[in-house]
Amino acid sequence: MNAPAASAAYDQRWQRIQDCINLKQPDRMPVALYSTFWLAKYGGITCKQLMYDYEKTKEIAERAVLEFEPDVISTLLLTVASGRSLEAIGFKQLQWPGHGVGDNQPFQYLDREYMKADEYDEFIFDPTGYYLHTYLPRVAEAFEGFEELPNFPGLHYFRLVGSVRSFANPRVRAAFENVFKAAEESERFFQHHVQFMARMASLGYPATNGTTGVSPYDFIADYFRGATGMMKDLFRNKDKLLQLLDKVAVFLLRQIIPTAKASGNPIVFIPIHWAPDAFMSPKQFETFWWPSFRKMLIGLIDVGLVPMPLWEADCTKRLEVIKDVPAGKCIYWFERTDMVKAFEVLGDVVALRGNLSPSLLTTGKPDEVDAAVKHLVDNVWNQGGKLILDAAFGLPDETPVENVRAMFDAARKYAG
Amino acid sequence: MNDMTDEERQLVEWLADMNEDDALALAKRMLLEDKKNPMRVLELCRAAMDIVGKRFEEGEYFLPELVLAGEMLETIGAIAKPLIKLGDGGEAKKHGxxxxxxxxxxxxxxxxxxxxxxxxxxxxxxxxxxxxxxxxxxxxxxxxxxxxxxxxxxxxxxxxxxxxxxxxxxxxxxxxxxxxxxxxxxxxxxxxxxxxxxxxxxxxxxxxxxxxxxxxxxxx
Known part of the structure; x- marks a missing residue:
């Protein structure tokens, strides 16, 4: 495809997404290609190669995009090719091929208590200090030594002049060396990502999102307190948790907004882990989970960004609550929530994304995939739902290629 | 368990209602100061857990309550088990x-x-x-x-x-x-x-x- 044609195709594809967000009818139902380790299966390489070989991963990702011609693509390289960066920073929260799991297995997060229950006060009082002295050395080897940095607030006059000597401490120096090395690898990785996304854009394929975010509750539950620690905090550290959630909503926005703006793409992808119906009561959800997240959503919307939460598992009972956002500003991606039900409740408020089931895609036959797409077209798209077709949380790693083909073919067959 | 004293009933209620501080304090007192039969205290815990399980089934309780209940049970169990003497009674028969x-x-x-x-x-x-x-x-x-x-x-x-x-x-x-x-x-x-x-x-x-x-x- 020549450059003007590719550019026109890009505009056309992006317009479909824009139309969905604005609750207008696009010319056809857009389809997204979101993948993590499925690319390894597709390209016939191991998960480890996918994580470590930037060039190979870009080549496979490009081949997949050109084969299926999706309307939007996820940040295909950024999502998986982090092996060298993880190694350079000595990341402790993940196990990945060659580091705890086999060469042909995806990375897996280690749910642990990375912040202790008695550290709430410290984190709330001085988040940056808590990060420097406690959290960073705990989660990444490169930062080990930062514990010995001084407490910065309070340094003044000759105390400042004297305290700078902490930086001469051999452990601190070594930590800085390690952080510089990690930064260089991370920069290389990022440039590969930028270059890949620019190449995809030049071929006519926009990205589903410029950056990612996290809800305040999930941020604390997943990355600090751990699943069970957080659940106990709902009873034991209720007030402190609520205080921290409020604060986190503010500093997460400060993180996300500039990154999203710099990416040039307004969509912010926010995978949601702890909202499902089964995980807490409606009252707990409305007390602990939703208020700080809604604050974030509004904060993003107010600066012209488009939040795209991926509501994992079944969130049917949350639909009436999460409906409380301005119309035409968000994409809600659902994993196991019945899309027809989601459309009934939210169809006039948000664009929808999803949600072919992982078990169907991995173990089903192409004609079953076809039927599942038809079901969504008949009951959501043709009823006026602004649906971006995708798998429940992107293509499961094990999906046979013929089922992916069936998904894209069926979308074109039934919805333009 | 219908033959409970007021104090026993109170323990079951506090455990089932997620009132952790009061429940643990009372269980400790019963075990360590009042020298109650530890098997009896564990039986009360089980009665409380039955209520927790029922509330979970009925959609009143969710995962956080199960996790906290598990933790309370573990804490009381750790105190009670070393106190069990021969003749305190056997464990309830398991279903499978x-x-x-x-x-x-x-x-x-x-x-x-x-x-x-x-x-x-x-x-x-x-x-x-x-x-x-x-x-x-x-x-x-x-x-x-x-x-x-x-x-x-x-x-x-x-x-x-x-x-x-x-x-x-x-x-x-x-x-x-x-x-x-x-x-x-x-x-x-x-x-x-x-x-x-x-x-x-x-x-x-x-x-x-x-x-x-x-x-x-x-x-x-």
Whole structure:
């Protein structure tokens, strides 16, 4: 495809997404290609190669995009090719091929208590200090030594002049060396990502999102307190948790907004882990989970960004609550929530994304995939739902290629 | 348990209502100062857990309550168990043996732990053999422990294949008809149940308990 044609195709594809967000009818139902380790299966390489070989991963990702011609693509390289960066920073929260799991297995997060229950006060009082002295050395080897940095607030006059000597401490120096090395690898990785996304854009394929975010509750539950620690905090550290959630909503926005703006793409992808119906009561959800997240959503919307939460598992009972956002500003991606039900409740408020089931895609036959797409077209798209077709949380790693083909073919067959 | 004193009733109520501080203080006093029979205190805990389980089934309680209940039970158990003397009475009869583990390739365990806890408080003898469990380990454990039910857990989609392999290995080892197999985890549904050859699947801990009860002929 020549450059003007590719550019026109890009505009056309992006317009479909824009139309969905604005609750207008696009010319056809857009389809997204979101993948993590499925690319390894597709390209016939191991998960480890996918994580470590930037060039190979870009080549496979490009081949997949050109084969299926999706309307939007996820940040295909950024999502998986982090092996060298993880190694350079000595990341402790993940196990990945060659580091705890086999060469042909995806990375897996280690749910642990990375912040202790008695550290709430410290984190709330001085988040940056808590990060420097406690959290960073705990989660990444490169930062080990930062514990010995001084407490910065309070340094003044000759105390400042004297305290700078902490930086001469051999452990601190070594930590800085390690952080510089990690930064260089991370920069290389990022440039590969930028270059890949620019190449995809030049071929006519926009990205589903410029950056990612996290809800305040999930941020604390997943990355600090751990699943069970957080659940106990709902009873034991209720007030402190609520205080921290409020604060986190503010500093997460400060993180996300500039990154999203710099990416040039307004969509912010926010995978949601702890909202499902089964995980807490409606009252707990409305007390602990939703208020700080809604604050974030509004904060993003107010600066012209488009939040795209991926509501994992079944969130049917949350639909009436999460409906409380301005119309035409968000994409809600659902994993196991019945899309027809989601459309009934939210169809006039948000664009929808999803949600072919992982078990169907991995173990089903192409004609079953076809039927599942038809079901969504008949009951959501043709009823006026602004649906971006995708798998429940992107293509499961094990999906046979013929089922992916069936998904894209069926979308074109039934919805333009 | 209808023959409870006011104090005993209070302990059950505080435990069931998630009033952790008061419940633990009272349990400690009963065990350490008033020298109550530790078996009796554990029985009260079980009565409280019955209420917790019921509230979970009825949709009043969710995972956070199960986790806190588990923790309270563990704390009281740790104090009570060393105090048990011969003649304090035996443990309640178990309904059946459930072997449970996360299949190979998968390291997730939150759901599995909650299922183990719920089975345990519902009177099943549970042996949890951890995460990323190789097929061979399941077979060895089954041979030595002779469970009535085997529970396979998995969160990732790779678990579909691991579960299928594990169950196929039970067939090859000629042991498949000696126990029931249930599967569970974030992505498990009827399609996966059929694909793997499991007897049943459950979407939460209550369903796991119901399956085991049904298979063991225990009234709910």
């Amino acid at each position: 043996k459930v072997l449970i583990g996360t299949v190979h390739g998968d390291l997730h365990d939150i759901g599995k732990n909650i299922v183990s806890f719920m089975l345990d408080i519902n009177g099943f003898e549970v042996k949890d053999i951890g995460v990323d469990v190789p097929v061979r380990t399941f077979i060895d454990e089954i041979n030595t422990w002779q469970p009535d039910v085997v529970g396979l857990s998995g969160f990732l989609t790779l678990a579909f294949e691991s579960m299928k392999e594990t169950i196929a290995a039970f067939e090859s080892a000629g042991m498949r008809d000696k126990f029931k197999v249930m599967i569970g985890g974030g992505q498990i549904d009827d399609t996966v149940k059929n694909y793997t050859g499991a007897d049943a699947f459950g979407v939460n801990a209550v369903e796991a308990v119901a399956l085991c009860r049904r298979w063991m002929g225990v009234a709910a």
